Amino acid sequence: MATEVKVPTLGESVTEATVGEWLKNPGDAVAVDEPIASLETDKVAVDVPSPVAGVMGEHKVAVGDTVEVGAVLATVEEGGAPSAKPAAAKEEAPAPAAKEEASAGTADTVTMSPAVRRAVLEHGVDPTTIKGTGKDGRLTKEDVLAAAKAKDSTPAASPAPSPAPTASAAPAGGRNEERVKMTRMRQTIAKRLKGAQDNAALLTTFNDVDMSAVIEARTKYKDLFAKKHDIRLGFMGFFAKASCLALKDVPSVNAYIEGDEIVYHDYVDISVAVSAPNGLVVPVVRDADKKGFAQIEKDIADFGARAKAGTLTMEDMSGGTFTISNGGVFGSLMSTPIINPPQSAVLGLHRIEDRPVVVDGQIVIRPMMYIALSYDHRLIDGREAVTALKIIKEAIEDPTRMLIDL
Known part of the structure; x- marks a missing residue:
């Protein structure tokens, strides 16, 4: 049946x-x-x-x-x-043919996506010898490329002299093109980002942050924090809590436009941009304003692991009132992030680097980070956007503000 x-x-x-x-x-x-x-x-x-x-x-x-x-x-x-083929049929088959059939059958049992199969054929690697790192042990394109690189770096036995090239041989240094259909996720990302530019009045305001206090706090308490909460104390927890302060004081940054109405929220659900094999996804840390550092860090770590494994659900990414995107992990110095509709604002974080700054009339070297707030100017005025970003800056430079709600 x-x-x-x-x-x-x-x-x-x-x-x-x-x-x-x-x-x-x-x-x-x-x-x-x-x-x-x-x-x-x-x-x-x-x-x-x-x-x-x-x-x-x-x-x-x-x-x-x-x-x-x-x-x-x-x-x-x-x-x-x-x-399965009858055993007798296998015994009657000639030995060379049986060996060839068995070999092909083994390779075919490896589940491969079209992109992975293309990589296997292009680099001439045996997929049955590669350990997959994808979901359920499946091969990824990165697995194939790593295996091909390892094969190329392994000294090979001296090959027999090859025959002279014939006229039909492909010329060296040829220029090739490959057309790959966009995944549904990539198509959706493209439509949503273009839609944000078409429908919102986007503007970005910048500031820079002295990360000395946060770095000092992490260095001082990271071991105790990890021992007590079984999670690493990262930077994202600080920026999430600092954002909660800003969104509480400037409610429009945590709101969105629906038709001719403005929808305000008395809660903060922060969408955190994380990298997945098929593109950027934004799972949501719900009620971030009510959670402590440890729970926020645990939520983000869990999202990151599940994004790589491809096990995030629709529920994980639904909703969200504000987004934080950390381009600094990829080395970005400065950017103008695009809002995640229907949200009205997104905070962009960037890399930390030592720069000369003036403190009390003296030039000193401090670990600095540029931060950016992109916002929908239809809803959020420049004064409100600058104020929100300034609150985030002050909270990061003086983390005590996050403890006493300043």
Whole structure:
């Protein structure tokens, strides 16, 4: 009996997805709840589990197809077993042919996305010898590139003299092009960012922050903090709490426009931009204004790990009243971040570097960071934006303000 596997509910307001890759091919054994396909939504990749145990049947759609919630993806034959060739047939086959078939079969059992398969063919590596670091041990393009690099750096035995090149050989130093279809997530990122520029009156204000006090506090308490809370004390916790002070004092920065109304929030849900294999995602630290440093750091660390593993959910990224994006981890000195609609403001953090500054009439070297606040000028006046950024600066330069709510 064949059971249909349908596109599951993908989250609030999400009605369709793109088939990213098939994790099971027709004839493969499938366990109950074992993922058989990966779907790409606007924000996350979603694994589709098998509702029954059996054998993978027919794929009803292809990789790259757009499917709606409830559509049939494939069938699973319940209670079956993977098809196998009779033992007698194997014994009758000539030895060289049997060896070739076994080798190909081993390689085919490695689940690879189109991008990974292209990399395997391009670099001539054996996928069965590579340990995957992706979800459920799947190969990623980075795994293949690392294996290819390792292979190139390994001294090889002296090859036999190669025949002279023929006229049909490809010329050295050729210029190639590759066309790769944008993932649904990348398409959505592009649309949302362009939409933000088209619909909002974007403006950015800058300031710089002396990070001496925060660095000193981290150095002094990092070991005790890690021992007590089992989490590393990072910079993001400081900026999240400093932002909460600013959003409380300047409510418009924590609001958004809906039609001809302004929606204000009496809570702070901070979207934190983290890097994922398919692009930038923004999971939400909810009620950041009510959480302590340890819980904020734990939430962010958990989001980062799950973003790399591809296990973030739609719920993790829904909502959010304000965004913090840290380009400094990639070495950015200064940038003008774009707001995350329908939010009205985003805080951009950048790298810390020693710079000469004047303190009490003396030139001293201090660890400085440029910070930027991009905002929707339709809702937030320049005075309010500058005030909010100044509050964040003062809280970072004097962390005691975060303890006594100044």
